[in-house]
Amino acid sequence: MIDVKAARNAPDEWRVALERKGAAGAFDAFLEADRAWLDLVPEVDELRGQTKIKGKPTPEQLESLKTVKEELQRREAELEAAVAARQLALDEVPNPPDASAPDGDTDDDAVELRRVGEQPTFPFEIRDHVDLGVPAGWLDLERATRLSGSRFAYRMGDFALAELALYRMALTRLAAHGFTPVIAPVLVREEAMYGTGFFPTDAVNIYGIERDDLYLVGTSEVSLAALHMDEILDEDELPRRYVGYSTCFRREAGAAGKDTRGMFRVHQFDKVEMFVFCRPEESADTHEQLLAYEEELTAALKIPYRVVNIAAGDLGASAVKKYDIEAWFPQQERYREITSTSNTTAFQARRLGARFRRDKKVEPMHTLNGTAATARALLSVVENHQQEDGSARMPAALVEFGAPELLRAPA
RNA sequence: GGCGGGGUGGCUGAGCGGUCGAAAGCGGCGGUCUUGAAAACCGUUGGGCGUUCACGCGCCUCAUGAGUUCGAAUCUCAUCCCCGCCGCCA
Numbered sequence: 001m002i003d004v005k006a007a008r009n010a011p012d013e014w015r016v017a018l019e020r021k022g023a024a025g026a027f028d029a030f031l032e033a034d035r036a037w038l039d040l041v042p043e044v045d046e047l048r049g050q051t052k053i054k055g056k057p058t059p060e061q062l063e064s065l066k067t068v069k070e071e072l073q074r075r076e077a078e079l080e081a082a083v084a085a086r087q088l089a090l091d092e093v094p095n096p097p098d099a100s101a102p103d104g105d106t107d108d109d110a111v112e113l114r115r116v117g118e119q120p121t122f123p124f125e126i127r128d129h130v131d132l133g134v135p136a137g138w139l140d141l142e143r144a145t146r147l148s149g150s151r152f153a154y155r156m157g158d159f160a161l162a163e164l165a166l167y168r169m170a171l172t173r174l175a176a177h178g179f180t181p182v183i184a185p186v187l188v189r190e191e192a193m194y195g196t197g198f199f200p201t202d203a204v205n206i207y208g209i210e211r212d213d214l215y216l217v218g219t220s221e222v223s224l225a226a227l228h229m230d231e232i233l234d235e236d237e238l239p240r241r242y243v244g245y246s247t248c249f250r251r252e253a254g255a256a257g258k259d260t261r262g263m264f265r266v267h268q269f270d271k272v273e274m275f276v277f278c279r280p281e282e283s284a285d286t287h288e289q290l291l292a293y294e295e296e297l298t299a300a301l302k303i304p305y306r307v308v309n310i311a312a313g314d315l316g317a318s319a320v321k322k323y324d325i326e327a328w329f330p331q332q333e334r335y336r337e338i339t340s341t342s343n344t345t346a347f348q349a350r351r352l353g354a355r356f357r358r359d360k361k362v363e364p365m366h367t368l369n370g371t372a373a374t375a376r377a378l379l380s381v382v383e384n385h386q387q388e389d390g391s392a393r394m395p396a397a398l399v400e401f402g403a404p405e406l407l408r409a410p411a
Numbered sequence: 412g413g414c415g416g417g418g419u420g421g422c423u424g425a426g427c428g429g430u431c432g433a434a435a436g437c438g439g440c441g442g443u444c445u446u447g448a449a450a451a452c453c454g455u456u457g458g459g460c461g462u463u464c465a466c467g468c469g470c471c472u473c474a475u476g477a478g479u480u481c482g483a484a485u486c487u488c489a490u491c492c493c494c495g496c497c498g499c500c501a
Contacts (some may be wrong), residue, residue: 041461045470051481065481189492232421232458234439355458358420362441362458 017096020312030089095347097312098320105313116306128331130262153263165403170272170373179243184223220244224275235358239278271373283366286345289369299398304328307355341370
């Protein structure tokens with residue numbers, strides 16, 4: 001949710017910024033609905049005031065109350081409609097992008113900030129994670145499909161150990177940076193989905209358990225953001241930094257035919273996610289810091305990567321700015337997203353009711369999120385560190401947390 | 412799954428249908444006292460919306476929605492949620 005008062009005060013600036021997200025029209029529609037609502041509010045307030053009588057009313061007062069209440073009833077119906085229309089319009093207005101988010105509407109418009117690490121060269125025919133993992137017994141996709149349908153995977157043996165080592169490495173390192181480790185619920189109520197902004201926008205990608213009115217989270221961002229839902233913290237309690245581990249579930253509606261090979265894009269995966277509540281003036285720096293942590297983790301995996309600054313028109317509704325880390329996938333010969341960190345400023349917090357108090361005033365916090373680790377990173381590790389015999393070397397950072405030094409080749 | 416209790420401000424917890432946005436305590440903030448702090452004492456202190464340069468003023472809000480009433484935190488109904496006991500269970 002945007003800062004409505006700020007938007008009213010500087011509509012032209014807001015319109016220009018929102019135009020970069022293609023939302024100038026939505027903004028104008030909101031302003032109009034807001035105006036209509038603003039006109040109605042004092043009228044209804046005035047009528048309501050007239051109905052308040054202290055103590056026992058006289059017969060004359062009772063008589064005049066009748067006409068006032070009739071008028072009030074009409075006006076309240078109008079107001080109710082105006083409130084609904086305004087809310088609908090408001091929900092369509094995204095968070096205006098930060099000035100440093102580049103222009104453009106697609107992932108091609110993202111600006112590459114840097115490339116780190118050297119792309120490996122191989123003196124042999126290289127394989128992707130499927131051709132490596134299936135023969136070696138690290139992955140079983142066929143049986144997973146038989147069990148659950150397409151886009152599911154069994155991860156087994158050395159690979160399973162390496163994957164858990166990855167999550168543990170991320171949790172341990174981030175805990176050392178001051179994040180509170182969290183193992184979060186993955187089934188949540190509808191309110192949590194609305195509060196974090198996944199409903200109604202992304203509802204098609206969320207699995208629902210109809211019988212119990214619960215929903216499976218697509219990311220632990222939901223569970224972590226909800227930690228301070230409807231709370232008012234003291235200023236000195238900020239920042240609050242969490243690193244959550246959870247399984248994530250996504251229907252991947254709208255991804256038909258995309259990334260269907262292997263476990264690059266599956267319905268169920270695990271993720272370690274960072275989530276920060278902070279003071280407004282801290283969020284920009286915090287965002288850079290989250291990116292730095294993501295780069296630290298990626299570098300520890302010894303995989304080549306690049307950092308991109310996502311184009312304004314390609315940002316989600318809530319982000320003002322987003323950095324992705326893309327890891328090198330040698331068989332695809334391209335960089336693919338493995339992490340993403342967004343600054344959602346007060347947009348998410350406002351809807352969430354996550355506020356803090358300073359100098360007697362209550363204001364929304366800022367919230368940020370960022371991926372710490374998913375198995376996708378491990379796919380890049382496996383592919384970049386593959387050996388001719390089909391095995392794959394694991395970086396020391398993972399071995400330290402229980403990964404085998406070598407994911408064994410097929411017997 | 413069975414039976415019972417309950418949802419009030421940052422927290423705990425009172426609340427006769429009107430003078431209740433709501434006692435009291437805790438916490439927070441300001442002050443007195445003190446070299447400073449603590450203690451003690453005094454004052455102040457929910458959130459949201461609108462309006463105002465501001466002091467302020469108006470409206471909404473006692474889980475949610477509907478109803479009774481001139482008037483509801485208080486009465487009625489429905490829904491949601493929480494807690495306790497028993498059963499089952501990783």
